[in-house]
Amino acid sequence: MEGVREIRRGTLQEQTFYEQVGGEETFRRLVHRFYEGVAEDPLLRPMYPEEDLGPAEERLTLFLIQYWGGPTTYSDNRGHPRLRMRHAPFTVDRAAHDAWLKHMRVAVEELGLSEEHEQTLWNYLTYAAASMVNAPG
Numbered sequence: 001m002e003g004v005r006e007i008r009r010g011t012l013q014e015q016t017f018y019e020q021v022g023g024e025e026t027f028r029r030l031v032h033r034f035y036e037g038v039a040e041d042p043l044l045r046p047m048y049p050e051e052d053l054g055p056a057e058e059r060l061t062l063f064l065i066q067y068w069g070g071p072t073t074y075s076d077n078r079g080h081p082r083l084r085m086r087h088a089p090f091t092v093d094r095a096a097h098d099a100w101l102k103h104m105r106v107a108v109e110e111l112g113l114s115e116e117h118e119q120t121l122w123n124y125l126t127y128a129a130a131s132m133v134n135a136p137g
């Protein structure tokens, strides 16, 4: 049965989305591929304040792991996500939004998830990206 795991006869425990799609390794692959795209992107790359994209990659990975039901290491280290506030220093306009999603799309597709899992993940990412836009144009 998709999404549930039998613990004992009569007791079913739901698996988190995080577990269903393969846990930490899947999210590491996703965000690593995404940042390969960012590293080559003439609009996005200059927005990242640090020379090394590694720490930013780690923060997004841990955030997504936490969001989808995995360990809460992100908030243990960074506190409440407050993502809109954390993006306020950056100009997230339509072009930045589109570039972000373009790299994410490639990364999501390369995961090779089931259609249903891919759709769930993609719906969230597009919704979240739209909510991060903070500048006209």
Ligand code: HEM
Pocket: 044, 047, 048, 049, 055, 056, 057, 059, 060, 063, 078, 083, 086, 087, 090, 091, 092, 096, 097, 100, 101, 125, 128, 129, 130, 132, 133
């Ligand atoms: C829409 C286009 C977006 C752009 C241009 C953008 C850009 C950025 C930039 C420049 C940073 C700073 C890098 C760092 O120091 O970590 C950042 C951080 C971050 N972004 Fe985005 N972002 C976008 C959308 C999103 C979305 C949709 C999410 C979540 C699904 C997200 C999650 C994060 C997280 C978790 C951090 C690190 C926050 C922290 O703990 O400091 N971003 N983003």
